Every structure is written in structure tokens, then in C-alpha cells.
Amino acid sequence: MTPLIGGEPTGPADDTPSVMLRGASVRRGDRIIWEHVDAELRRGEFVAVLGPNGAGKSTLIKVILGLMPLDSGEVRVFGQPPGRVNREIGYLPQRRNFDPGLRVRGIDLVRLGLTGDRWGVPLPRIGRLRARGKVEDEQVNEVIELVGATAYANHPIGEISGGEQQRLLIAQALVRKPALLLLDEPLDSLDLPNQAASAALLGRVCKERGVTVLMVAHNVNPILSYLDWVIYLARGGVASGTPEEVITPQTLSRVYGTPVEVFRTADGHLVVVGQPEAPHGDAHAHLLR
Amino acid sequence: MSTLEGRSKLLGVGLRAALISALAVAALVLASCGGGSTSTRSDSGQLQVVAAENLWGSLAAQLGGDKVTVQSIISSPNTDPHEYEATPSDARAVASAQYVVYNGIGYDPWAEKLINANPSNGRVVLKVQTLLGLKSDDNPHAWYSPDDVLKVVDQITADYKKLDPAAAAFFDTQHGEFITNGLKEYDASVLQIREKYAGTPIGATESIVSPLADALGLKLLTPYSFLQAVSEGTDPTAQDKAIADSQIESNQIAVLMFNTQNATPDVQRLVDAATAKGIPIVDVTETLDPPTDSFQAWQTRQLRSLADALAKATGK
Amino acid sequence: MFMTAADPQLTWNLVQDVRQLFDFPFMVNAYRAGSVVAISAAVIGWLMVLRRETFAGHTLAMIGFPGAAGAVLLGVSASFGYLAFAMAGAVAIAVVAPSGRSGAADESAAIGTVQAFALACGFLFISLSQSNISGAQSLLFGSFVGITSEQVLVLLAGAVAALGVVAFIARPLVFASIEPDVAAARGIPVRALSFAFLLLLGVATAEASQVTGSLLVFALLVLPAATAEALTARPAVSLGLAVAIALFVTWFALALSYYNDYPIGFHITTLAFGAYVVAKGWQARFRLVPALARGGA
Numbered sequence: 080m081t082p083l084i085g086g087e088p089t090g091p092a093d094d095t096p097s098v099m100l101r102g103a104s105v106r107r108g109d110r111i112i113w114e115h116v117d118a119e120l121r122r123g124e125f126v127a128v129l130g131p132n133g134a135g136k137s138t139l140i141k142v143i144l145g146l147m148p149l150d151s152g153e154v155r156v157f158g159q160p161p162g163r164v165n166r167e168i169g170y171l172p173q174r175r176n177f178d179p180g181l182r183v184r185g186i187d188l189v190r191l192g193l194t195g196d197r198w199g200v201p202l203p204r205i206g207r208l209r210a211r212g213k214v215e216d217e218q219v220n221e222v223i224e225l226v227g228a229t230a231y232a233n234h235p236i237g238e239i240s241g242g243e244q245q246r247l248l249i250a251q252a253l254v255r256k257p258a259l260l261l262l263d264e265p266l267d268s269l270d271l272p273n274q275a276a277s278a279a280l281l282g283r284v285c286k287e288r289g290v291t292v293l294m295v296a297h298n299v300n301p302i303l304s305y306l307d308w309v310i311y312l313a314r315g316g317v318a319s320g321t322p323e324e325v326i327t328p329q330t331l332s333r334v335y336g337t338p339v340e341v342f343r344t345a346d347g348h349l350v351v352v353g354q355p356e357a358p359h360g361d362a363h364a365h366l367l368r
Numbered sequence: 369m370s371t372l373e374g375r376s377k378l379l380g381v382g383l384r385a386a387l388i389s390a391l392a393v394a395a396l397v398l399a400s401c402g403g404g405s406t407s408t409r410s411d412s413g414q415l416q417v418v419a420a421e422n423l424w425g426s427l428a429a430q431l432g433g434d435k436v437t438v439q440s441i442i443s444s445p446n447t448d449p450h451e452y453e454a455t456p457s458d459a460r461a462v463a464s465a466q467y468v469v470y471n472g473i474g475y476d477p478w479a480e481k482l483i484n485a486n487p488s489n490g491r492v493v494l495k496v497q498t499l500l501g502l503k504s505d506d507n508p509h510a511w512y513s514p515d516d517v518l519k520v521v522d523q524i525t526a527d528y529k530k531l532d533p534a535a536a537a538f539f540d541t542q543h544g545e546f547i548t549n550g551l552k553e554y555d556a557s558v559l560q561i562r563e564k565y566a567g568t569p570i571g572a573t574e575s576i577v578s579p580l581a582d583a584l585g586l587k588l589l590t591p592y593s594f595l596q597a598v599s600e601g602t603d604p605t606a607q608d609k610a611i612a613d614s615q616i617e618s619n620q621i622a623v624l625m626f627n628t629q630n631a632t633p634d635v636q637r638l639v640d641a642a643t644a645k646g647i648p649i650v651d652v653t654e655t656l657d658p659p660t661d662s663f664q665a666w667q668t669r670q671l672r673s674l675a676d677a678l679a680k681a682t683g684k
Numbered sequence: 685m686f687m688t689a690a691d692p693q694l695t696w697n698l699v700q701d702v703r704q705l706f707d708f709p710f711m712v713n714a715y716r717a718g719s720v721v722a723i724s725a726a727v728i729g730w731l732m733v734l735r736r737e738t739f740a741g742h743t744l745a746m747i748g749f750p751g752a753a754g755a756v757l758l759g760v761s762a763s764f765g766y767l768a769f770a771m772a773g774a775v776a777i778a779v780v781a782p783s784g785r786s787g788a789a790d791e792s793a794a795i796g797t798v799q800a801f802a803l804a805c806g807f808l809f810i811s812l813s814q815s816n817i818s819g820a821q822s823l824l825f826g827s828f829v830g831i832t833s834e835q836v837l838v839l840l841a842g843a844v845a846a847l848g849v850v851a852f853i854a855r856p857l858v859f860a861s862i863e864p865d866v867a868a869a870r871g872i873p874v875r876a877l878s879f880a881f882l883l884l885l886g887v888a889t890a891e892a893s894q895v896t897g898s899l900l901v902f903a904l905l906v907l908p909a910a911t912a913e914a915l916t917a918r919p920a921v922s923l924g925l926a927v928a929i930a931l932f933v934t935w936f937a938l939a940l941s942y943y944n945d946y947p948i949g950f951h952i953t954t955l956a957f958g959a960y961v962v963a964k965g966w967q968a969r970f971r972l973v974p975a976l977a978r979g980g981a
């Protein structure tokens with residue numbers, strides 16, 4: 080299914096990967112963040128970037144956005160160098176708490192996603208511009224309905240719950256009908272019901288609209304049933320493949336560089352045990368709940 | 369779109385419309401009016417005169433007689449002229465006046481601002497600084513110099529005649545009256561002190577005394593930099609303070625002239641020291657005190673107390 | 685200061701009261717200058733409140749004060765002094781605290797020191813002046829009786845330029861203010877916009893200082909926007925409200941000062957603060973009533 084962007088299909092042919100990484104690596108000083116990352120993410124795929132804290136998951140997102148350069152290897156976004164086609168990308172940075180006193184409504188936030196990068200004097204909606212304004216209103220309302228936030232979109236953003244804010248931010252990222260959605264730990268601060276709801280929403284968007292969803296996560300379970308691909312970043316290495324391929328004792332042991340076990344609990348959750356201390360001294364089992 | 373959103377959208381549109389129309393009206397109003405006002409005479413046909421300081425105002429009033437109405441802005445002895453802030457009523461007075469007298473010489477910058485902000489056709493302005501050819505950092509206290517006072521008096525009369533040519537003869541008569549009779553005792557006191565006490569050393573607390581001391585032939589020993597500092601509201605240097613103190617200590621000065629309207633702690637200390645030493649203190653003020661006195665009555669009274677003090681100090 | 689029977693009195697005839705206000709050119713200029721300044725302060729202040737950078741506005745106003753005093757010392761117009769120092773201050777803030785948000789404790793110590801230092805410098809310049817400038821009162825607390833037509837034109841030019849720039853960068857600036865990360869990903873130059881905004885803030889505070897004085901710039905820069913925020917969350921409406929409030933406060937304050945000779949700074953601050961209190965009370969009304977009911981039951 081070809082996603083519509085601005086009412087027209089994009090230039091590259093259908094099978095150009097949304098994101099392509101080949102032999103990519105990033106360093107900070109003389110420390111290697113990650114290296115040898117290979118992945119080809121196709122349109123409409125739901126991809127998770129997993130791994131312990133400090134493994135450089137957010138860095139991968141920044142590379143795709145063109146905000147950070149690679150130290151070696153190649154990265155292409157829709158066949159172009161990163162940073163060129165950011166118009167086609169919807170981005171949700173890592174958890175932001177809005178100032179509770181911020182007097183901006185959710186609907187305004189979504190509209191910013193649509194017109195916020197437009198320079199020039201905001202003109203009043205008369206004559207020709209009224210039609211365009213109506214179209215924009217339609218787009219905003221439609222995407223707010225899509226995420227199910229119609230009931231509270233007119234409330235100040237600081238006064239609604241975290242989960243509700245999240246939905247509006249997703250709406251903001253989607254309002255331009257991007258072909259790629261990048262989310263940095265979107266489920267992190269949500270309670271379980273909201274995590275499930277957000278995951279379902281993202282899964283729907285992915286499948287129904289053909290949007291490639293790339294999501295950094297700690298917790299794979301809410302999204303496990305939607306996942307097409309996993310990129311696992313850890314100190315000892317990188318793994319890229321389907322969930323069945325990656326979340327196995329063999330692959331994870333290789334990635335961590337030490338023996339790792341993967342268990343499935345009675346209610347279907349995955350638990351990884353035995354990985355070495357995470358860089359920030361967190362010695363608990365990395366619970367892929 | 370819910371009705372709530374519909375209602376608030378309507379509010380937004382209405383508010384926007386109201387705001388735009390209010391702004392449009394305001395812009396029209398503000399753009400259209402303005403330009404200078406034309407000062408008109410009062411109902412009785414008198415010239416409206418505003419003086420920044422009541423010492424000049426008193427002269428203007430006497431020289432104009434009943435052909436003028438004079439308003440003086442600094443008119444209370446409690447107002448510190450150096451720190452005066454103009455008010456809207458002052459601005460109104462200046463805007464409606466046909467003749468404005470102000471000191472300049474850095475003394476009353478607010479007055480110049482008022483004049484510039486209220487352009488007016490047909491208004492005549494006398495800036496004493498320009499008349500006397502002085503600069504803004506010269507000694508501002510021109511009214512303590514009898515010669516300068518005469519120049520101002522002459523100019524005021526000339527300006528009155530320009531503004532009201534029909535009454536020229538009247539103004540000339542007023543002028544003559546004032547010089548011969550009004551200033552008679554003032555001139556006499558000046559002469560008397562000069563004849564009797566010329567060369568006598570005196571001290572002072574502020575530069576207000578300097579022109580007078582020159583006119584009277586008295587030797588003003590206090591360093592000028594001290595006097596000027598007090599006048600400008602800055603601290604005199606330690607050196608100057610030491611000199612002033614030692615002049616009192618060693619009884620070098622016969623009297624100490626004290627500007628009571630500018631009594632900083634340094635000045636007060638000097639006055640107390642002089643009193644302790646038995647040196648007579650002569651009080652002077654910047655503006656008319658009491659405000660109901662005429663210029664000449666005020667000055668003459670001060671000159672008389674100066675003469676008395678000099679008599680006591682020198683025994684002459 | 686002296687009021688005589690000939691001074692205009694407030695009557696019940698409002699039309700006449702308003703017409704009397706414009707009898708003299710200085711009041712016309714005062715209204716022109718006041719309106720220009722109120723609009724630019726309200727708009728830029730609205731953005732400043734959105735960005736939570738209110739400390740910057742106040743600090744720039746304080747920094748403007750020695751600029752004005754220094755200008756008078758040099759014999760130059762005070763307006764240029766305000767502007768020059770406020771812009772320099774904006775550059776300094778942009779370099780030292782690029783994030784702009786009210787932050788850590790040591791930041792507020794630095795800010796407090798800068799403000800105190802600015803005040804001290806201003807007083808130094810005033811005392812150095814050879815010609816007894818009429819104290820600090822008009823520079824710190826505002827005055828409106830000495831505004832010339834030239835001054836009005838300068839204020840108008842500055843406001844038009846500043847608001848023109850604001851209009852051009854409005855949407856990206858708001859975006860960058862609320863969500864800098866997302867905006868940056870979209871290619872919006874967040875840091876450049878922050879710097880540009882601080883410069884605009886310098887212009888707005890320099891202009892507002894000439895009517896309200898350096899210490900009371902808050903009354904036009906912050907209070908109208910904060911009041912509008914309390915009444916609505918719709919950006920266009922709240923911006924319009926902020927401008928309306930700033931204008932009406934300024935107009936009323938000028939009228940009051942004209943009739944009772946009290947300082948303009950006092951009236952502006954009181955009216956602006958009054959509006960704010962009323963708006964906050966209105967905003968809290970839903971919390972207040974149930975709280976009272978709970979207390980009673």
C-alpha cells in the first residue's frame with residue numbers, strides 16, 4: 080500500500096527501503112557506541128530498537144534524522160542521505176513532560192506539526208486562503224480522530240494525562256502523513272493499559288496506512304505482536320532480524336558477549352537473564368517483560 | 369466540530385473583529401490629532417506665563433503687572449529643584465503658555481523636555497542660559513548674581529513688548545518702577561556690604577553663593593570643587609573636605625553661608641563644626657522662601673542677615 | 685507639582701473626559717507612544733511567557749537602565765542608550781544561558797547579581813553626570829510628559845521592525861519554543877531563533893522602558909500575556925487578549941495620571957496587576973467552589 084504524502088505518492092519506487100543501514104558505526108571520542116549495524120527496513124514495517132540503557136538507541140534515531148553523522152558505513156533514508164527528507168518523517172523524541180502550566184491546546188500542537196515550519200506572516204483566512212485553511216483543519220481533525228484524542232484535544236496540554244499527551248504527540252507526528260515514524264521510548268512513562276493502547280494505535284497506523292514505524296523501546300511485550308523486525312544494540316554487538324531470530328539465547332549471548340538465557344513465562348512474557356552489568360551499574364536482570 | 373469548539377471559535381472571531389476595529393479607531397484618532405497647540409490668552413486677555421522656578425516667576429510677575437498671569441512650577445521650598453520630575457499639570461501649563469522662562473545651565477532639564485514635547489506657535493521662550501551665554505556645566509545659580517538678574521529683567525520686558533506690542537508703554541513703566549523702586553533696597557544692601565566688608569573671607573556650603581560673593585567683593589575661601597560637588601549631588605573629595613574643615617578649625621572664615629535646601633550629611637557636619645566654633649551661620653535658599661515673598665524681599669532679607677553676621681564676626 | 689482650579693477635572697461626561705485628554709500635543713504623543721509600546725510589549729511578552737523566559741525580560745530592562753543613564757551622561761538621547769544596552773544584554777544572555785529557561789539556583793544567583801550591578805552602574809552614571817539629570821525616577825519608573833514627535837517615530841519604527849520580524853518567524857518560533865527537539869528534526873534553526881528572539885526582546889524592553897521605566901517593564905511585558913493565558917488556551921485568542929489588555933491598561937493609566945498627577949508607572953502596574961488577579965480568580969473559580977463546598981459539608 081503506497082502511503083499518500085501531501086496527496087501524492089513519493090518519488091522513489093515502492094521497494095526503496097525506508098531506512099537502509101550498511102556497516103554503520105558511531106563513535107564518541109575513542110569509545111565505540113555501536114558498529115557493524117546492517118538493516119533494510121521496508122515500507123509498512125514495524126521495527127523495534129532494543130537494548131540496555133546507554134547502548135546508543137537514541138543515537139540511532141538521531142543518525143536517521145541526520146542530526147548526527149556516522150563515523151563509518153552508510154545510511155540512507157528513502158534512498159537519500161539522512162536529513163534531506165525529514166518532511167516525510169514523523170518524530171517523537173524521548174519522554175518530555177510538558178509544563179503543567181503551559182497554556183497550549185493539543186489541537187494547536189497537532190496544527191504545529193502541520194504548519195509549524197512555515198515561515199512568513201500568518202495570513203488571515205480570507206479568499207483563497209480560506210479553502211486551504213479548511214483543508215488544514217480537516218487534516219488536523221482527522222488525525223486527532225485517528226488517535227482517539229477528540230475528547231480532550233481542546234484542553235490545555237499541561238492539564239491532560241501522560242497517555243493522552245502521548246496520543247496527541249503521535250497525532251502531531253502523523254498529521255503530515257509521513258512515510259516513516261520514529262519514536263524514542265514512547266511507552267516509557269505510561270502505565271500498562273496505556274502502553275497497550277498506544278501500541279495498538281501504532282500497530283494500526285503501521286498496517287492500515289503503510290507507515291514504517293521505528294520505535295526505541297525497553298519493553299518489547301506490548302509491541303511484540305506487531306513487530307516485523309528487531310534491531311538489538313548492546314555493548315558486545317548488534318543483532319538485526321525478526322523477533323524470533325533475535326530474541327534467542329544464541330543471538331543475545333553473541334550480542335552481549337557472554338552467556339544469556341531467554342525464558343518465556345506462563346503468560347507469554349519474555350525474560351532475559353544473565354547479561355552483564357549494564358553500563359550504568361544496573362545489575363538487575365534485563366526484564367523483557 | 370463540537371458546539372463548545374463552535375462557541376469558542378465564534379468568540380475568537382468576535383474578539384478578533386472587536387480588537388481590529390478598536391485598533392483602527394485608535395489609529396485614526398491618534399494619527400489625526402496633534403500638531404502644535406496654539407496658546408491662547410486667558411479670558412481676561414492676560415498673557416499666560418510659566419516660569420520653571422518661582423524666583424524667575426516673581427520677576428516675571430512684577431514686570432508684567434496685571435497684563436500677565438504667572439505660574440511657577442518649582443514653588444515650594446520643600447521641593448529639591450535638582451531632583452524634580454515634571455507632572456502632567458506642569459506639561460499642560462507649558463503647553464498653554466505664551467511665555468516660558470527657565471534657567472537651563474543643567475539646572476532644570478525637565479523644563480526643556482516639556483517645551484520640546486509641546487511645540488507651540490507664537491510662544492516665546494527665555495532660556496536664561498542662552499541669554500547669559502553660559503554652558504550646561506557652568507554654575508547654574510544665575511539669580512544670585514545681581515548683574516545677571518538685571519539682564520534677565522531687561523530681557524523679560526523686551527519679550528513682553530514683543531508678545532503684546534499694544535502694552536509696550538505699560539511694560540516700560542513697570543520696568544522702570546521695578547528697577548528704581550522694587551530693587552532699591554536690594555541694590556542698597558549689595559552696595560553696603562561691598563563697601564563695608566569687601567575682602568572679608570567667608571565660607572559656603574554650595575556654589576549657590578559664588579556669584580553673590582563675587583558681586584559683594586567677599587573672598588569665598590571654600591574650594592570651588594567642594595561647592596560644585598554639593599550642588600551636583602556628588603561627594604566632595606576627601607581633600608576638599610579637609611580644607612573646608614581646617615578653614616573652620618582655624619577660624620579663617622568670618623561667616624558660613626548655608627544653603628538650607630541642600631543639606632547633605634557632609635554639609636551638616638560643616639555647619640555644626642562652624643556653630644561650635646562660634647562662626648555665624650547665614651541661611652540662604654535656592655528658591656523663594658517663603659514662597660509668598662517677592663524676589664527682592666527674599667534676597668534683601670538674606671543680604672541683611674549676611675550683613676548682620678559680618679558685623680558680628682568682624683566687629684565693623 | 686501643582687494643581688489649580690483651571691486643571692481638567694473628571695466629569696461624568698465620559699466623552700468630554702476623553703476629548704479633554706487630547707487637548708495638548710504632549711498627551712497625544714503620550715498616547716501614540718504608549719499604544720506603540722503596549723502592542724509590541726504585549727506581543728513579544730506573550731512569546732516570552734510561552735518560552736518561560738520572563739527572567740530575561742526583566743534582566744534586559746534592568747540592563748537598559750545604565751544604558752539610558754550613560755546616554756544622558758554623554759548627551760545622547762536616552763532611547764538609544766536603552767536600546768544599545770538592551771541589545772548588548774540580549775547577546776550576553778544568548779551566549780551565557782542559551783537554553784533560556786528559568787533553571788538552576790546558580791543561574792538565578794548570576795541573574796540577581798547582574799540586575800544589581802546594572803542598577804549600581806546606572807546610579808554611577810547619574811551621579812557622574814555634570815548637569816544634574818533629574819534623578820533616576822523617570823528612567824526607573826517611567827514618564828510620559830516629555831515625549832516628542834521624533835521619539836514617537838523612533839518607537840514606531842522600532843516596533844514595526846520588531847513585529848515584522850516576529851510575524852515572519854512566528855510559527856517556527858512557537859514550534860521551537862514548545863518542542864525544540866521535534867522542531868530541530870524538522871529543520872527549524874532552534875538556536876538561531878532563540879538568539880533572534882532575545883534580540884527582539886531587547887528591542888521590546890528598551891521601548892517599554894521609555895514609558896513604564898526600567899523597573900516596571902514587567903507590567904506590560906508579562907502581566908497582559910499572563911492574564912490572557914489565565915483566560916484562554918487558544919493561542920490566537922490569548923495573543924489578541926494580551927494586546928487588548930496592554931492597550932487598555934496603558935490608555936487608562938495615562939488618563940488617570942493626566943487627571944490626578946500620580947506617576948504613570950504606578951497606574952500601569954496597579955491596573956495590569958489588578959487585571960491579572962481578576963483573571964486568576966476567574967481561572968480558579970472551579971477549584972474554589974468545590975473546595976468551599978467540601979469545607980462546608
